[in-house]
Amino acid sequence: MAEAARAALGGGRKLEAVERLTGGTTKGVYRLTMNDATTAVAYLWQESENYWPAAEGDGDLTDPFSPGVGLDLFEASHARLASLGLRVPEVHLVDRDRTHYPADLAIVEDFPGEDLMDLFNRDPRAAEPTMARLADALAAMRRHRAPSFGKVAQIDKGGRSKAASCEEAALEFALRCLAGAASRDRRIADTRGRLEERLRELAAAVRPRAEYSVVHGELGLDHVLVDRDGNPVVIDFEELLYFDVEWEHVFLRLRHSEEQYRPLVVEDLDEDRLALYKLTQHLSLTAGPLRLLDGDFPDRAFMQGIAEHHLNQALALVSGC
Known part of the structure; x- marks a missing residue:
């Protein structure tokens, strides 16, 4: 080194x-x-x-x-x-x-010091200018139009995704996550049929659209550093996508408190896409941590806590079905 x-x-x-x-x-x-x-x-x-x-x-x-x-x-x-x-x-x-x-x-x-999550939690008022600039950054990402959806690294070299639409790709992903989670947790296995039925209902309700924005996908405030001028610095972006902007905002809502998310709220999001992507991300954030726990990830209690929270949230979304 x-x-x-x-x-x-x-x-x-x-x-x-x-x-x-x-x-x-x-x-x-x-x-x-x-x-x-x-x-x-x-x-x-x-x-x-x-x-x-x-x-x-x-x-x-x-x-x-x-x-x-x-x-x-x-x-x-x-x-x-x-x-x-x-x-x-x-x-x-x-x-x-x-x-x-x-x-x-x-x-x-390098950007030593607090990330934006820590700054916001310590002093929300001091974080306001950086949050406003982050909202501007998200707006620039939303305005961009890509020719197709998928990984930025794939589309920018002229490639395509194998699914026909964002919602089809999300449904396939959700079903994989459901299968993975069901193989590792009995509660998901016992509810698998209802969860799959609900996923297919939500996907069927989505109306066709072909507007592909730039989406980070895991944009927690802990993935935003702050430079000396108070600018937000985005990191951990390797999975950057061209995708529905609703995918970004579902994660922002799941990851943050209402107070933290408020400066980033936008209008005119598609409610049907939000509903599909919400259940999909809860299943992803159940299956992913459980898969990590198959290996030697060191902070096992932390990862188990993430899986448990999102498992319960996913089950709550079908509790009345």
């Missing part, structure tokens, strides 16, 4: 410390501190840093919801967000040839 750090930051600097940062499930994230106190962040994509047990369909770029890992997704997503005027970390070094380290590696700008 010392050689990569010197190549990225130059100036005769030497690497003094490496600190692992928490939170990642698909890549290693490390803060690099040089001997002159300059810092940067290293992203490492290697098998030992990926906590997800392998599953059929992983890495299928024609499926918007297939887990994708690596530099190609990072670079394509970084380029798209930057083209829309969003603040993203400056890239100091990309090493796909493994010249400096025996894994795919990117070294990027």
Whole structure:
């Protein structure tokens, strides 16, 4: 790592410390501190840093919801967000040839200090300007129109998704999540028929539409850093999609309190898409954590808590059916 750090930051600097940062499930994230106190962040994509047990369909770029890992997704997503005027970390070094380290590696700008979630929770008033700029960023993402839906890395190179529509892709994903969760939890297994029936009803109610915006997909305020000028800096964007804007806002609502979400609220969202994507994401956030727990993810109580919460929310959506 010392050689990569010197190549990225130059100036005769030497690497003094490496600190692992928490939170990642698909890549290693490390803060690099040089001997002159300059810092940067290293992203490492290697098998030992990926906590997800392998599953059929992983890495299928024609499926918007297939887990994708690596530099190609990072670079394509970084380029798209930057083209829309969003603040993203400056890239100091990309090493796909493994010249400096025996894994795919990117070294990027560091933003020490609070993320936007911590800032908001500590002082909502102080967070207001950054939240307003984040709302502007989301508006720019929504205004963009892509020629098709799917992973940005797939569509921007001229590819397509295998599903016929966003709602069809979401239904297929939801049914996979339902099967995965049912295989790991008896409560989902016992309710599988009702959940599948409800998913198909919700999908059938969605009216055709072909407006594909840029969607982060997991835009929690903890995935937004804050620079010295108070600008929001979007991170963890490798799964960036062209998709229905409702997908973004379902996650924003699920992830945040009403007070946190209020500055980001938008009008004219499609209620039928919101309903389908809400149940889909509850099932995803049940099945995903349960799958992670098949492996060696270290914070098991935290992940189990996520699965339990969303399992109960999914069951509540069919309790009257």
